[in-house]
Amino acid sequence: MTAAATTAPFDFAAYLEASRLRVEEALDGSLGPERPEALREAMRYSLLAGGKRLRPILCLAACELAGGQAKQAMPTAVALEMIHTMSLIHDDLPAMDNDDLRRGMPTNHKVYGEANAILAGDALLTRAFEMVALRSDGVPAERLLKVVGELSLAAGAPGLVGGQVVDLECEGKDVDLDTLEYIHLHKTGALLRACVLSGALIAGAPEALLEALRTYARGIGLAFQIIDDILDVTASSEVLGKTAGKDLTADKTTYPKLLGLAESRQRADALVAEAKAALAPWAEGETAAAKAAPLLALADYITSRDR
Numbered sequence: 001m002t003a004a005a006t007t008a009p010f011d012f013a014a015y016l017e018a019s020r021l022r023v024e025e026a027l028d029g030s031l032g033p034e035r036p037e038a039l040r041e042a043m044r045y046s047l048l049a050g051g052k053r054l055r056p057i058l059c060l061a062a063c064e065l066a067g068g069q070a071k072q073a074m075p076t077a078v079a080l081e082m083i084h085t086m087s088l089i090h091d092d093l094p095a096m097d098n099d100d101l102r103r104g105m106p107t108n109h110k111v112y113g114e115a116n117a118i119l120a121g122d123a124l125l126t127r128a129f130e131m132v133a134l135r136s137d138g139v140p141a142e143r144l145l146k147v148v149g150e151l152s153l154a155a156g157a158p159g160l161v162g163g164q165v166v167d168l169e170c171e172g173k174d175v176d177l178d179t180l181e182y183i184h185l186h187k188t189g190a191l192l193r194a195c196v197l198s199g200a201l202i203a204g205a206p207e208a209l210l211e212a213l214r215t216y217a218r219g220i221g222l223a224f225q226i227i228d229d230i231l232d233v234t235a236s237s238e239v240l241g242k243t244a245g246k247d248l249t250a251d252k253t254t255y256p257k258l259l260g261l262a263e264s265r266q267r268a269d270a271l272v273a274e275a276k277a278a279l280a281p282w283a284e285g286e287t288a289a290a291k292a293a294p295l296l297a298l299a300d301y302i303t304s305r306d307r
């Protein structure tokens with residue numbers, strides 16, 4: 001029997017569920033006795049509200065692809081979900097997208113009030129950096145420093161904040177594809193990029209792998225947001241856990257608006273193919289293929305997801 005014939009196929013559904021459960025456990029244990037209690041409650045409410053946990057899983061998978069152990073990357077994975085959750089809380093505020101529903105539950109400000117929602121987001125953002133700097137055992141300090149750098153770039157003006165500002169500025173205006181791509185790459189892509197880069201940095205990945213992961217991240221980042229735009233039109237609020245049809249009501253330019261649904265999907269598929277191709281050299285041979293399998297399957301999941 002050949003070696004290939006004895007290799008069990010990668011069970012992505014089982015991988016995703018097992019990873020999600022590990023992440024949920026780590027998230028649950030990540031918040032200490034924050035005081036005052038009202039702040040802790042507001043932080044926990046959104047952090048433990050479910051969600052696909054895609055960002056931490058990407059971080060863990062990239063760490064393993066680069067030869068590290070997932071447990072080394074878990075504090076950073078948690079940090080990435082904290083930054084993501086903060087961005088959702090702030091995005092839902094009346095001054096921004098003004099939404100009532102997130103992850104199937106009332107938004108943070110609807111439950112705790114605007115001031116506490118802003119502060120819970122602020123506390124999650126700062127706690128994220130604490131997770132990396134003070135809670136990551138067994139990772140050399142110079143690697144953690146690079147991770148802090150990636151997280152800062154992703155969260156700040158060069159990433160989420162910059163993308164959000166342009167997104168808000170463009171509401172109600174005609175936007176071309178280049179501007180839309182700018183918004184998507186910053187608002188959504190930057191954090192996904194930080195996920196895979198930080199996981200790989202923790203494992204001490206060589207520059208060539210980091211470069212491949214940058215290409216991978218660009219592809220999945222844009223594809224993710226294109227699918228998000230498509231689902232906003234095609235899926236229900238019940239399935240999405242957030243208000244469907246929001247882009248239309250807020251008069252936002254989206255890929256379906258500029259290209260139509262079919263071409264948008266084709267573009268997302270092509271981006272995922274590009275992302276996977278970037279990792280192909282790192283998936284050659286049985287051992288490498290097994291390590292690359294999660295990131296390759298996660299890329300496909302981005303276009304096949306229904307929420």
Ligand code: GRG
Pocket residue numbers: 050051052053054084086087088090091096103125155156160161164187188225228307
């Ligand atoms: C204050 C530093 C700072 C940043 C905040 C509000 C903001 C700046 C940026 C908005 C970023 C944002 C909400 C982008 C949308 C990204 C997106 C598609 C979110 C949905 O992600 P999913 O589908 O959600 O992974 P779940 O719930 O599954 O985690």
